[in-house]
Amino acid sequence: MTIDDAPRDGLRGGPRELLRLVASGAAVSRADLARLSGLSPSTVSQRVEALISEGLLQEAGAGKSRGGRRPRQLAVPTGGALIGAIDLGAHHARLGTLDLTGRVVEVRSRPVRIEDGPEAVLGALLDEVTALAPGADAAVPGQREAVPAGGRALRGIGIGIPGPVQYDTGRVVSPSRMPGWNGFDARDFCARRTQVPVVVDNDANLMALGEHRAAHAELDHAVYVKAGTGIGAGVISGGRLHRGAQGSAGDISHCRVVADPGPLCSCGNTGCLEAVASGAALVAALREQGVPVEDLTGVMRLIDDGDRHATALARRAGRSIGEILAVVVNFFNPQVVAIGGRLAECEPLLASMRATLYERCLPLATQALLIERVVTGPDVGIMGAAQLVIDRVVDPS
């Protein structure tokens, strides 16, 4: 829809690049920044000065000499403004605050009941997030420009939803298994309620953004699969998040993987990937086999214990995911496919997926392909949310 969906920010060009280089520890001095960013020393000097006067950067004493003048070290100040983030899942939500460099400050997990509807679910989570940033009303009005903004005020909130989100409008569209959410304008609702800018996106997209920035910032093309209760994917093309026309890019959950008399899916079709390989499908299939299992955690435990049925199901799920991803890899030719979510912990699933990919893809497409588990951990979603807020709200270059 928009011309530039997500500015390729922290890499080349954007003024945030310098900030990120310092925050990541890659650069400590202005000279480092010039070398790493490719900008001229004079430009770096200029920009650093601007960042310091905005309160986004500060000097931190002198470093060690490398045979010449000692560098004046730079650091990202702690205690500045905050970003709120919510990563909503099928049964649990993760929420927290992060600083303007995208580092987690505080994080919590809460059980949620999606079926209570968007107002109730989001309302409670928003209240908790805003409570984590008490600085909002402690801000000194006159100094908002000079000092980074009072106590620890909230500059924006990023929210991930486990279903399709029309990013331009912030609406949730035709989600399966989220009764009462269809068409809900989550962005507007949250922005009105908190009086703070809000961005809303699909949870897999946020995972992709978080993991890509944290682990693969130098790679141009990547696919991140989130396999938990449901299955989704986030797509990076040319260093930017690819959301597609309706914002539903990466939604592979209803691709067909088994011939016609397959298991019935929540979407009404049969044989969908989600009906075969998602966490919910594993739980359902085990129960059908008479194995008493509570939830996905129970399934994971069975697999860890070496239960035959559960392990076989996990292998089959991995094969199914691999079959779809094989098409995706041939078509998209990414540099990396990373899998996250609860099911990524499942070794048999991962192994089957890998095997299927290598078997079914062009050798050309897999020869240099990284197939990994997501390395950023359970906070990856809220980290991606914060990245999005930084890109779109804090510093939309």
Next chain:
Amino acid sequence: MTIDDAPRDGLRGGPRELLRLVASGAAVSRADLARLSGLSPSTVSQRVEALISEGLLQEAGAGKSRGGRRPRQLAVPTGGALIGAIDLGAHHARLGTLDLTGRVVEVRSRPVRIEDGPEAVLGALLDEVTALAPGADAAVPGQREAVPAGGRALRGIGIGIPGPVQYDTGRVVSPSRMPGWNGFDARDFCARRTQVPVVVDNDANLMALGEHRAAHAELDHAVYVKAGTGIGAGVISGGRLHRGAQGSAGDISHCRVVADPGPLCSCGNTGCLEAVASGAALVAALREQGVPVEDLTGVMRLIDDGDRHATALARRAGRSIGEILAVVVNFFNPQVVAIGGRLAECEPLLASMRATLYERCLPLATQALLIERVVTGPDVGIMGAAQLVIDRVVDPS
């Protein structure tokens, strides 16, 4: 590989935007350009002056008044420099010359025998292309800057290859059914031979570039399928050509579409899309059924005549292509899927493909999806080649 694979040129920003607006007939005067491009009138004036002095644009008398001063009309000069283009196919090649706005000047078709190897095939085609632009040595040395460059000199050549091309290096990599081409550095060979800048890309990518610029320039995400002797696809993401990590993006020909004892593919696997749905596969399957058919043209004729076997095969091919494209559409969520190549003329195939797409995709992904036949005609490949040359050689902003 590169940060900015293909600059989003003719749209917003690039200095070529103005040229394209004039060439397409959308703008006739400087005032038009200012309105359409969003640039200020002063900037337009400046850029137009620069383009005129480069010989890329010229004034063409006064237009009709709209209640005020009459506009000074602009036009793209004819007779300027040329771009050479070759669209290599499995059995035929299309070659020609185009002007700097991407319009075809001359075009021809030649039978080729790929198996003669790259030097012989490309050598002959290059000779013919250079012969179409005799201005190369007629150029007046001193005036190369002021006047557009002598007679009709060749500024660059764009070449499409029916197999994977590593775009960065210009090498052909592991093509199936192109014996003797693997690893061949086509760009270097052609550039040395002609002493002119050369760009080489996959044929489906060039088709995508040509069709996108000509028909869907305003759309951000598109997939163009080229179904002829082989099957390939070109991918546009965010208005740019997405080539992927190894340049093999869009290569869906070896995705599996039938369960294990499927037809043997040239790649050694069984059940590949190419072994089921390509033109070559249709010819082979008909022969196996005892139908004497010469080539793809023969198959098309049978289908037009209503032959049951041929039509059934075409329908099955359409379904197979649709099954793969369904995954692609769910994953990539494009605004348009267009199909070109010889098989696109086949109505039953197209119908089956459409049906399969609507059946297997998320409604969200197909509700606004255009499913079309390519409209640019048989020259689309060389038009795309010229676009690539313009972007990368003539005017790499």
Next chain:
DNA sequence: ATGACTTTGTTCGGCACTCGTAGAAAGTGA
């Protein structure tokens, strides 16, 4: 210690690009 050399960082002028404003040029219409 002393001078040569390194590394770090700033200042300053200049280039390239764009915009806005003003105004010139060239029409129309009452």
Next chain:
DNA sequence: TCACTTTCTACGAGTGCCGAACAAAGTCAT
């Protein structure tokens, strides 16, 4: 003939970046 519109250019200003020169602060061999 005058008011008004449309088209196009000229000029000054602003921005963002760069390179060169220089200033600051070290190390190291003699």
